[in-house]
Amino acid sequence: MENIRLLLVDDEYGFRQTVSKRLKKRGFFPEEAGSGEEALSILAKKPIDVVVLDVKMTGIDGLETLCRIKETYSNSIEVILLTGHSSTQDGVSGIKSGAFDYLSKPVEFEHLLGKIKHAYEKIKRDEEKRREADFKARVEQQMIVTERLASLGTLAAGVAHEINNPLAIIKESAGWLRMLLKKEEIADMPKKERFDMALEKIEKSVDRAGKITHQLLGFARKTEPVIKEVNLNDIVDDVIQLVEREAKNRETEVIKKCNTEHNIIFSDPYQLRQVIVNLVTNALQATASGGIVTIIIEGEEDETILTVKDTGQGIPKENLERIFEPFFTTKPPGEGTGLGLSVSRGIIEKLGGEIAVESQIGKGSVFRIKLPGFNKIKDDKDNTENKAWLEKFRNLYRRKE
Amino acid sequence: MIKIPINSLVVDDEKDFVEMLSLRLQEAGGNVKGAYSGKECLEALAEADTDVVILDIKMPGMDGIETLREIKKRHPLVEVILLTGHGAVDTAVEGMKLGAFDYINKPADFEDLLTKLEGARGRKAEQEERIRKAEARALLRKSGDI
Numbered sequence: 001m002e003n004i005r006l007l008l009v010d011d012e013y014g015f016r017q018t019v020s021k022r023l024k025k026r027g028f029f030p031e032e033a034g035s036g037e038e039a040l041s042i043l044a045k046k047p048i049d050v051v052v053l054d055v056k057m058t059g060i061d062g063l064e065t066l067c068r069i070k071e072t073y074s075n076s077i078e079v080i081l082l083t084g085h086s087s088t089q090d091g092v093s094g095i096k097s098g099a100f101d102y103l104s105k106p107v108e109f110e111h112l113l114g115k116i117k118h119a120y121e122k123i124k125r126d127e128e129k130r131r132e133a134d135f136k137a138r139v140e141q142q143m144i145v146t147e148r149l150a151s152l153g154t155l156a157a158g159v160a161h162e163i164n165n166p167l168a169i170i171k172e173s174a175g176w177l178r179m180l181l182k183k184e185e186i187a188d189m190p191k192k193e194r195f196d197m198a199l200e201k202i203e204k205s206v207d208r209a210g211k212i213t214h215q216l217l218g219f220a221r222k223t224e225p226v227i228k229e230v231n232l233n234d235i236v237d238d239v240i241q242l243v244e245r246e247a248k249n250r251e252t253e254v255i256k257k258c259n260t261e262h263n264i265i266f267s268d269p270y271q272l273r274q275v276i277v278n279l280v281t282n283a284l285q286a287t288a289s290g291g292i293v294t295i296i297i298e299g300e301e302d303e304t305i306l307t308v309k310d311t312g313q314g315i316p317k318e319n320l321e322r323i324f325e326p327f328f329t330t331k332p333p334g335e336g337t338g339l340g341l342s343v344s345r346g347i348i349e350k351l352g353g354e355i356a357v358e359s360q361i362g363k364g365s366v367f368r369i370k371l372p373g374f375n376k377i378k379d380d381k382d383n384t385e386n387k388a389w390l391e392k393f394r395n396l397y398r399r400k401e
Numbered sequence: 402m403i404k405i406p407i408n409s410l411v412v413d414d415e416k417d418f419v420e421m422l423s424l425r426l427q428e429a430g431g432n433v434k435g436a437y438s439g440k441e442c443l444e445a446l447a448e449a450d451t452d453v454v455i456l457d458i459k460m461p462g463m464d465g466i467e468t469l470r471e472i473k474k475r476h477p478l479v480e481v482i483l484l485t486g487h488g489a490v491d492t493a494v495e496g497m498k499l500g501a502f503d504y505i506n507k508p509a510d511f512e513d514l515l516t517k518l519e520g521a522r523g524r525k526a527e528q529e530e531r532i533r534k535a536e537a538r539a540l541l542r543k544s545g546d547i
Contacts, residue, residue, distance in 0.1 A: 161459070161486045165415050168508035172421035175511050179428045210508055 004120045005047060006030035009039040009065070010054040010082070019052075022109050028116075036065035043069065043077070050100075050119045051079045052112070055090045063094055070098040075126045078119035082107060136242060143274050154326045154342060160213035167206050167213070174202045230272060232263045232297050232306060239276045239295070243284060251289035254280065259298040265373050267351050272371075275344040275355075279308040279367050282340065286312030286365065304373040307366060314361040323357065407522045408432045408450055412442040412468065413457035413484065422455070429515065439463030439471070446476055453502070453521045455514070457484045458492055466496055473500045478528060480521035484509065 006023065008030045010016050016032050023030050031046060033039040036059055039051065051069060055062030066079050081094040081102035091102030100119040103112060178199050181192060189195070236256050247254045276295070283293040287310045296307040315323065322328045324345045329338030348355045352372045359365035409431055411419045419435040426433045434449065436442040440463060442454065454472060458465030469481055483496045483504035493504035502521040505514055 164486055164507050165418065169415065169417045169421055171508040172418060172425055172511075176421055176425040176428060179425060206508060 004028060004116060005049045006116065007033060007039060007042060007048045007051045009033045009036070009051060009057075009062075011035055011057045012054075015054075019107070019109070019112070023113075026113065036060035036062070036068075039065055040068060043073070048077055049123055050116050051077060052082065052116070053079050053099075054082045055087070055094065055102075056084055063090065063097065066094055066099055067097050074098075076123065078123055080112070080115050080119055132241070139238070139242060139273070142270055143277065154339065154346075158326070163209070163213050167209055170202065171206045174199050174206070178203075226268050226270070227266055228269065230265055230267045230269045232265065232272075232304065233258055235269060235273050235276060236295050236297065236306075238273055239280055242277060243280050246281070246284055247293070250284055250287070252284055252287050252291045252293060254284070254293045254295070257294060257296045259296065260300075260304070262299050262301055262304055262373050263297050265304050265371055267371060268347075271347045271351065275347050275369070276306070276308070278340040278344045279369075283308055283310035283312060283365070283367075286310055286314075288312070291364075299373055302373050304371045306369045306371065309364065309366045311364045314363055315357070315359040315365055316361060320357060320359055324355075406430055406432050407452050407518055408434075409453045409455060409518060410434045410436060410442065410445055410451050411455045412436045412439070412460075412465075414438060414460045415457075418457075425511065426518075431518070439465070439468035442468055443471055443475065446472065446479065451476075451479055452525050453518055454479060454481045455484060455518075456481050456501075457507075458496070459486060466492065466499070469496055469499055469501055478525055480525045482514075482517050482521055 006028055008016055008020055008023075009032075010019075011034050013034065016034070020030055020032060030052075031042055031048065033042055036057055039053070042048070043051075053062045053065060057065075060068075062081060066081065069077055069079055078100040079094075079098070081091055081099045083090040083094070083102050083104050088104070091099075091104070094102050100122060101115055103115060178196070180186065181189075181195055181199070186192070233256075236258075240254050240256060243254060280293060280295065287293060291311040293311075294307075294309045296309065297304070298307070299305045319328075319330065324341050326339055326342040328342070331338075345355050348369055348371070354370045356368050356370075357365060358368075409426060411422050411426070411433060412435075413419050413422075414437055416437055419437060423433040423435050434445055434451075436445045439460060442456070445451070446454070456465050456468060456472075460468075463471075465483060469483070472479055472481060477500075481496075481501040483493055483501050484507050485493045485504050486507060493501075496504060502524060503517045505517060
């Protein structure tokens with residue numbers, strides 16, 4: 001608390017002196033200003049957390065100063081107003097304009113100190129909230145981008161494969177006709193060269209279309225993971241934070257259990273987080289209020305297992321085999337793309353892992369992700385032995401490609 | 402153009418493709434049969450002498466890789482050329498490790514396919530030749546023993 005940066009604004013020099021002296025005794029070193037103008041110019045130069053501001057001042061008064069402070073700094077600076085003894089009206093309109101609180105003069109020092117501390121706590125809370133909101137927005141943005149790329153990739157790959165087959169048929173047919181045209185018995189066929197020309201155009205167009213499908217397939221494989229050290233504990237905490245509101249709305253609890261010290265692996269944190277968010281969101285949607293979604297981290301040195309377990313409705317057997325298929329969904333049209341699990345599986349496989357599901361109707365579902373554990377690297381990344389581990393992992397990843 | 406007639410079998414679930422490629426290969430002098438699934442492929446192999454199977458990897462039911470395994474188990478001398486979608490090189494590599502002669506991307510260049518067919522036919526012929534020689538040596542050794 002001692003690092004609260006204070007600004008004391010009062011046009012009475014004596015008052016400032018007294019309060020400042022007592023504050024210094026308690027470990028605070030406040031800046032001082034004798035007027036609203038001076039206060040604003042100090043604020044422009046120095047970082048300040050809490051302003052203790054006298055209302056009755058010559059020049060621009062306390063309320064006006066307050067308005068200007070709030071205009072420029074909004075929630076990053078809190079203001080405590082000091083009002084005259086009988087003017088509660090000033091205090092109330094001050095709070096309306098964004099002051100943290102007001103105190104009537106003569107001020108009881110301990111009271112003021114308490115208010116300053118509270119004001120500072122509020123700043124910290126606001127900052128925390130802002131950081132959280134920023135973080136959430138960033139993660140959501142990332143997820144949208146990854147998912148969009150991945151779903152576009154799935155679609156592109158599907159389209160390309162489907163189009164290659166008819167292309168192959170057209171090509172064979174044209175090729176065969178060309179062979180026929182070369183035969184002696186139709187050497188004198190009328191307008192033969194026109195047939196030749198048309199066939200050449202067909203073949204050229206097939207080649208052109210073929211090139212496009214190949215490019216599409218190339219694009220589909222472009223979302224490559226970025227491998228780094230990942231603490232699964234942190235990732236799961238991130239996820240729980242992200243789904244907190246939805247869980248609360250559904251009156252469902254999300255619990256983390258970490259049953260291993262091998263919770264640090266080498267993987268792609270963002271893609272991994274996306275997979276876990278997908279699984280937990282699905283779990284929440286399948287679980288009635290009062291249910292529990294449990295995320296369990298367990299494993300050994302060379303294999304880490306992450307489990308998402310719910311107490312939901314379960315998945316019928318006939319769907320169980322299909323849930324990883326792209327575009328398979330049981331949600332009403334428009335509510336689910338049917339890509340979440342298919343994208344998740346794609347990611348996990350790219351990361352060298354596996355994903356599996358077990359489910360019992362009425363009891364719930366369990367999604368289990370197995371990931372290669374590379375705990376050894378944790379202790380000493382420059383160690384040559386560990387470099388070999390890393391290399392091994394990279395090779396593994398290349399093979400998957 | 403193919404010099405020695407090659408007995409080949411085209412396997413793909415796309416009937417039109419099998420039909421057209423067969424016609425074309427026949428026109429080029431090959432002796433071609435068609436099959437529309439892994440199962441039909443194995444049946445056809447059991448019935449008629451085949452040198453080379455042109456096998457699509459992506460098929461419903463028994464896929465190309467599975468069919469390849471069965472072919473190599475039942476008819477180890479039969480050569481297989483895999484037809485792959487672009488970007489499925491890893492599957493093609495897996496297939497070649499299982500004994501496929503080569504692979505070709507779909508839609509395939511006909512001249513490429515002919516070259517590979519002849520290569521496959523050649524490998525099979527060499528292998529058969531080696532087996533014949535080994536048998537001959539075995540026979541000689543036996544008669545020497547007497």
